[in-house]
Amino acid sequence: MGGSRVGGYQETYDTFWENNTEVSLKYQNRISEDIGFTGSVFGNLRTVSAKSLFARTDRGLTVPGVYDLSNSVMPTVSTNDRALRQVGSAYGFVDFDYKNMLFLNLTGRFDKSSTMPIKNNTYFYPSASLSAVISQMVSLPKVISSLKVRGAYANVASDFVNETAQYDIYKLLPAYTNYGRWANSMTGVTYTDVLPNPDLVAERVKTAEIGLETRLFNNRLGVDLAVFRNLEGPRIIELATSVTSGVKARQTNGLTLLRKGIELSIDATAIQRERFSWNVLVNASTNHAWLHDIDGHQTRSGMYASENAGTASM
Known part of the structure; x- marks a missing residue:
């Protein structure tokens, strides 16, 4: 662990969250005896959030057998990432049929x-x-x-x-x-x-x-x-x-x-x-x-x- 032959300890936390909020409206009717119509409109908001946290000991453990990030010989090595994005959408369709x-x-x-x-x-x-x-x-x-x-x-x-x-x-x-x-x-x-x-x-x-x-x-x-x-x-x-x-x-x-x-x-x-x-x-x-x-x-x-x-x- 920790990339060292003297042993080590590491922790990793990953979180992924996605939310889709959607509204829609649909209308269906026959325009005439021969022609049918179906139409729908939609609105959607997609939100994505991702978080990551990684930390490890460096150059081994100060006290063997104690698996804690603070028990690192050298300063702990840590990285974190975060991403947040959104996509807003408006879309729709119409269907026609004839006989x-x-x-x-x-x-x-x-x-x-x-x-x-x-x-x-x-x-x-x-x-x-x-x-x-x-x-x-x-x-x-x-x-x-x-x-x-x-x-x-x-x-x-x-x-x-x-x-x-x-x-x-x-x-x-x-x-x-x-x-x-x-x-x-x-x-x-x-x-x-x-x-x-x-x-x-x-x-x-x-x-x-x-x-x-x-x-x-x-x-x-x-x-x-x-x-x-x-x-x-x-x-x-x-x-x-x-x-x-x-x-x-x-x-x-x-x-x-x-x-x-x-x-x-x-x-x-x-x-x-x-x-x-x-x-x-x-x-x-x-x-x-x-x-x-x-x-x-x-x-x-x-x-x-x-x-x-x-x-x-x-």
């Missing part, structure tokens, strides 16, 4: 995050989807039990937070960090080696998808096929720069990936009896990603090369 064969869904959301620069801490992201039950519109061969086509678009934004590193959120301004004791007596500090960027905007993922669903042979065979295209980014990254600038990296929006793929799902009832049935499900997909852009200027960064440089990373 139970055409369905339209629209959503929109505003977020305001405490971890983003003040001038860019509020951002909006929408989505839309449209589906049509073809088998309800036209007569199809008897072998086709149902046929549905769909299309969707979503634009999703996120703030300056890695959910797996709750303490690593204060990056908007340069700061000093405790380096520990130097020469066994003096406390050292380090200064930020990443250049902050007051113009950062929220990360984005834009997704477009088209799909087809069909049931065949009296619903004994089903096929679901989807083709998608994602534009993932620009992310919030730390882009390496020359150390002669005084920092090792700078914050920027960059590293945009282009992702394309196909997903296929087939389910079938291979055996169907009065007291026994056997269902089979098969899934297959392809997923390829290319580096679309780095930061709008650079064409290479370490192992990455943008498509503008004539090469692609997959």
Whole structure:
């Protein structure tokens, strides 16, 4: 314990607290005999608090067998962390259906995050989807039990937070960090080696998808096929720069990936009896990603090369 062969003692306390306060309002009605409407609006306030306290003895215990932080040969080594952030949201959706064969869904959301620069801490992201039950519109061969086509678009934004590193959120301004004791007596500090960027905007993922669903042979065979295209980014990254600038990296929006793929799902009832049935499900997909852009200027960064440089990373 304590990183010493002479023994030691340490204590660690971690506290994580999250609260979500939400209000909502829903309205549902049929506008006419053929058109149905459902709408909802929501308000949400998410608050996250994380605290950590760590302390250990140094260079062993003064009195062997007495496990107390004050029983340290050298001054006790201790660190503490605290993180507090909030995200306020207002969002809603509307659903329309026409004769139970055409369905339209629209959503929109505003977020305001405490971890983003003040001038860019509020951002909006929408989505839309449209589906049509073809088998309800036209007569199809008897072998086709149902046929549905769909299309969707979503634009999703996120703030300056890695959910797996709750303490690593204060990056908007340069700061000093405790380096520990130097020469066994003096406390050292380090200064930020990443250049902050007051113009950062929220990360984005834009997704477009088209799909087809069909049931065949009296619903004994089903096929679901989807083709998608994602534009993932620009992310919030730390882009390496020359150390002669005084920092090792700078914050920027960059590293945009282009992702394309196909997903296929087939389910079938291979055996169907009065007291026994056997269902089979098969899934297959392809997923390829290319580096679309780095930061709008650079064409290479370490192992990455943008498509503008004539090469692609997959």
